[in-house]
Amino acid sequence: MDQRYIRNFSIIAHIDHGKSTLADRILEMTQTVTKREMMSQMLDTLDLERERGITIKLNAVQLKYLALDGHEYILHLIDTPGHVDFTYEVSRSLAACEGAVLVVDAAQGIEAQTLANVYLALDNDLEIIPVINKIDLPSSDPERVIKEIEEVIGLSAHDAPLISAKNGTNIEQVLEAIVKKVPPPKGSKDEPLQALVFDSYYDPYRGVIALIRIKQGSVKVNDEIFLMATGKTYQVTELGVSNVIEIKKDRLVCGEVGWLAASIKSIQDVHVGDTITLTSRKAKEPLKGYRKINSMVYCGLYPTDAKRYIDLREALERLQLNDASLHFEAEASQALGFGFRCGFLGLLHMDVIQERLEREYNLDLIATAPSVVYRVYLTDNSVIEVDNPAMMPPATKIDHIEEPMVKALIMVPNNYVGAVMELSNNKRGIYIDMDYIDDNRVNLIYHLPLAEIIYDYFDKLKSATKGYASLDYELIEYKKDDLIKLDILLNSELIDALSVIVHRDQAYSRGSIITRKLKDLLPKQQFEIPVQAAIGSKIIARTNIKSLRKDVLSKCYGGDITRKKKLLEKQKEGKKRMKSVGSVEIPQSAFMAVLARDDK
Amino acid sequence: MISSLYVHIPFCKSICAYCDFCRVGYDQNLVDQYLVALQQELSQRVDHQNLKTIYIGGGTPTALSDEQFQRLLMILQPYTKDVKEYTIEINPETLTKTKLNLLSTYGINRVSLGVQTLNDRLLKIIKRQHTTEQVIHAIDDLLACGIDNISVDVMFGLPTQSLTDLIETLTSLITWPIKHISLYDLTIEEHSYFGRHHIKKADDELCDQMYFSAIALLEKAGFRQYEISNFAKSGYQSQHNIVYWQYQDFYGVGLNASSKIGHYRYTNTSNFVEYLANRYINDQIYNDKRDYLFERMMMGLRIKEGIVLSKIEENDILCIYKEELADLINRKLLVLVDHRLKATTKGYSILNDILVDLLPK
Missing domain, CATH: 3.30.70.870 (Elongation Factor G (Translational Gtpase), domain 3)
Structure with missing residues (x-):
């Protein structure tokens, strides 16, 4: 295959700007799938992804496109997940490409995720092709959005295709732009093999299937391969490309995107971002950008x-x-x-x-309520990581605690800037920068504790800005703060699963919110139960759940036995979903009570 | 031998805010057709002989026109030969002179009056159409035409209702010549006006307080609590409702009515079209021994004196519910003495808790 006629690209967009729909149209246009075969949004395979309208797993598809210049091109479309949790995966997928199609909604314009994705693409030296989607919407304003792209991102967008992915309008222009603007892959098939792993999945018959982009050299069936990060070797059993269905090949060469099977038992052995080379002729160094991903x-x-x-x-x-x-x-x-x-x-x-x-x-x-990973510096000079508040050592043994911080990019109409700043300050945010995207919109950068983001920052941001703000963030560092463990006691018994790490200044208000919430959530029992919040042995908040006095059906159901019984069955169902802790019955919902907000 | 009959009249002139029962707005034509279908159902399903109690409920039976009301009573007349207790539900504002006279003509000897509260402000909130004054008139009129077995429905836990509001209502009622009071806790039903508008009832603690205060007040005035929600002067317990609680057999006719015959329970259709086409029964449930005994306890333990079990029942219950009963008796929530199974004072106020433990898995 002639490297000059290969184009590797991704589609990037803010959520709901039409990435998957555009992918569908491209598959149709290149007749990779016929319309009839196609379930809408082909690339999103998991049900959940389809339901939530987001892409979680990646996919790579090979397409053939006969361009207006008369040549047939091989296009590899590498799908990327569309959520902030998967930034690293997105960056590896982008690293497998030379170009990215940037889809921007003609009504909404640039959003936080648009920018975050553009930065990732620029980090990987990709050619970015702006595309204005949803021009069929009455509220669309392509002129404004083009201006935004030029001013905010600094990309020339005057010739950006104006499309409606939904209606299939001007999709060919997108394909032509890809062919014309995205550079063909570099590298040589004669160099030692460097193949980038950008995704993997498990197949019960063949073991782990790695999705790879050959950056240098080539790989054949039966080659012995070496994974540079994990240091493991395997023998290649199958190779191929995918054009929705798998096509087996003997060999993949520089510039191509495909899949590789090598009887790899566990997906833990194939790290996204790792470099595959040959045992017989190892590459001098791995491809750049690999890092081990950690749970956040x-x-x-x-x-x-x-x-x-x-x-x-x-x-x-x-x-x-x-x-x-x-x-x-x-x-x-x-x-x-x-x-x-x-x-x-x-x-x-x-x-x-x-x-x-x-x-x-x-x-x-x-x-239990989600927690971030804390770095705990002990008085004996050792450091431990704690991801479960219940496992926090006693305060006397702790010198100090560090927590993960993120760099948050908040894009917001300028009349909400004050509200966002106030919220971010209350959430222990540190102001870093602010710039105007246009007359109406502002880009704010804050450093925020990740713990605040998973607590209620995002929800509060949405409500403080009537839903207009968009947020993107990435982990940047660990930082010391005055953090303490807040315990919850029911009937004087410490419930370990309800402990939470909070900032000392927030301990009292969180303690009283949690105890009040628990009072609402816990059903009355046959005796009075104190609900307490404590720091160490010091009680800082307390409420009582009064004992159950009456629990009878006193409604006029007459001879309607069915209805009476249904009510009891419902009550029993509720009871089944409870955990008995000592003598107290705790419903499922109570374990999330530590996330309770003060907005009630 | 089935000795009780319930007759459902699913028509109302207006819909109360808490109600999600099977009822529709009054429509003259629909009522005419309904009465025809009702007569048909009676003749197909119900034995003329041996009925001891009849209860006409709704809906609002008195929402019918005077002429229709008479037709209804005529339809039922053949079934009343042996009837001892013949009850009808009445809304105070719907009781015309003609209807009053019809009551005595056709042998109705007990009236259940939908009062709910004697506070006119609260009556508005729950969208009742009558006033306290109309209640007083209705009771006078009923007594004047010889119906002295009057029961009054009272609700508590109404939105914005205070404990004092309830006590005032009950304090007035006990001075009146009525024989029976039913006391119902408001439930916000999803499909009622309250439910659709997310209106909250009085809070749980206040409702507890209302319930226990009401029991104390009524007992002191000679209205003895004989069931979770029912209070009566000596000799005036509702014979019809006791049939339900003792889990004896009963017919229920009309839209969405329930019947119990042996191990079978039936629910009539709630669809008018079906009903008018004489397709009455929508659902039939067969209870195996375990379910049957559960329902027996679910209903029977509501009676303060509990259930007197036959030898066979006692054996079966002790066999099937051995562990559960042992636990409940151990926790002093139930007692079983001389074939009588009943809730203790402590158990009686948390009967649901007990029943949930007994509910077959």
């Missing part, structure tokens, strides 16, 4: 029914087969019994995993 957010997952512990473990193992970024290890909570501490890339990743466990594996789960 942790929570405890427990089966409501203790008997299903093994089922939960098996379900997590199954999910992990296809998700190298999911981590879990067994843990035991005094309150919840046996379960797992699970690590996720972010909140969305966490939600998706929880939902899949409940839906696909039919498990009833109790999830």
Whole structure:
């Protein structure tokens, strides 16, 4: 294959700006799939992704396009996930390309994620092709959006294709722009092999399938390969490309994008960003940009029914087969019994995993409130990482605690700047920079504790700006702050699963919010229960749940036995979903009470 | 032998804010057709003989025109031969002179009056159409035409209702010549006006207080609590409702009415078209022994004196619910003495809790 006629590209966009729809149209146009075969949004394969309108797993498709210049081009479309949790994966996918199609909504204009993606693409030296989508909308204003792209991003956009992916308008212009503007892949097939792993998935028959981009050299079936980050070797069993269905090949060469199988047992052994080379002729150095991804957010997952512990473990193992970024290890909570501490890339990743466990594996789960990973410096000069507030050592042994900070990019109409600044300051944010995108919109940069983002920053940001603000963030550093552990006691018993790490200044207000929320959530029991919040042995907030006095059906249902029974069944269902801790019954929802806000 | 009959009249002149029962706005034509279908159902399903109690409920039976009202009573007349207690639900504002006279003509000897509260402000909130004054007139009129077995429905936990509001209502009521009071806790039903408008009832603690204060006040005035929600002067317990609670068999006719015959329970259709086409029964449930006994306890434990179990029942219950009962008796929530199973004072106020523990899995 002639390298000059290969084009490797991704599509990047803010959520809902039409990335997947454009991908569908391109697949149709190049007749990779016929319209009839095509389920809408071909590349998003998981049900959940389709439901939430987001792409979680990546995919790469080979397309053939006969351009107006008379040549047939091979295009590799590499899909990217569209959420802030997956920034690293996005950056690796982009590293596999030479160009990116930047889709911008003709009505909404540039959003925070648009910018974040553009920066990632620029970091990878990609040729960016702006495309203005949704020109069919009555509210569309392509002129304004073109001006925005030119002024804010500094990209020339005067000849940007104006398209409607939904209606299939001007899609050919996008393909022509790709062919004309995206440079062909560099590199030589005669150099030692350097293949970038940008995604992987598990196939029960063939082991891990790595999606790769050959940057230098070539690879054949039966070659012995060496993974430079993990230091493992394997023998290639199959190679191929995918044009929606897999096509096997004997060999992949420089510039191509395809898949590789080598009887790799575990997805943990194939790191996204790793470089594959040949044992017989190793590359001098790995490709740039690899880093090991770490979990950003942790929570405890427990089966409501203790008997299903093994089922939960098996379900997590199954999910992990296809998700190298999911981590879990067994843990035991005094309150919840046996379960797992699970690590996720972010909140969305966490939600998706929880939902899949409940839906696909039919498990009833109790999830503890999410926590970030704290670095705890002990008085004996050692450092430990703590991702579970219950495991925080006693205050006397702690010298100080550091927490993860993110750089947050907040894009907002300028009349909300004051509100965003006030919110960010209240959330321990540090102002870094502000610039005007245009007369109306402002780009704010803050450094914020990740813990505040997972607590309620995002929701508050949305409500403070009537939903206009958009947010993107990335982890930047660990920083010391005055952090302490807040404990919750029910009936004088410490409930470990309800402990939370907070800033000292927020301890009193959080303590009283949590105790009040618990009072609402906990059903009355047959005796009075004190609900307390404590720092160490010091009680800082307290409410009482009054004892149950009356629980009878006193409505006029006459002979309607069915209805009476239904009410009791509902009550029983509620009771089943509770955990008995000592003598107190705690409903599932209570374990999220530590996330309760003060807005009620 | 089935000794009780419930007749449902699903028509109302206006809809109360808390109600999600099976009812529709009054429509003259629809009522005419309904009465035809009702007569048909009665003749197909109900034995003329042996009925001891009849209860006409709704809806609002008195929403019918005087002429329709008479037709209804005529339809039922053949079933009243052996009836001892013949009850009808009445809304105070709908009781005309003609209807009053019809009551005695057709042998109705008990009236359940939908009062709910004697506070005119609260009556408006719950969208009742009558005033306290109309309640007083209705009771005078009923007594004047010889109906002295009057029961009054009272609700508590109404939005914005205070404990004093409830006590005032009850204090007035107990001085009146009525024989029976039903006391219902407001439930916000999703499909009622309150539910759709997200209107909250009085808070739980206040409702608890209202319930226990009401019991104390009524008991002191000679209205003895004989069931979770029911209070009566000596000798005036509702014979019809006791049939439900003792889990005896009963017919229910009309839209969406329930019946119980042996191990079977039936629910009539709630669809008018179906009903008018004489397709009455929508759902039939067969209860196995375990479910049957559960329902027996669910209904029976509502009676303060509990259930007197037959030898066979006692054996079965002790066999099927052995562990649960042992636990509940141990926790001093139930007692079983001389074949009588009943809730203790402590258990009686948290009966749902007990029943949930007994509910078959």
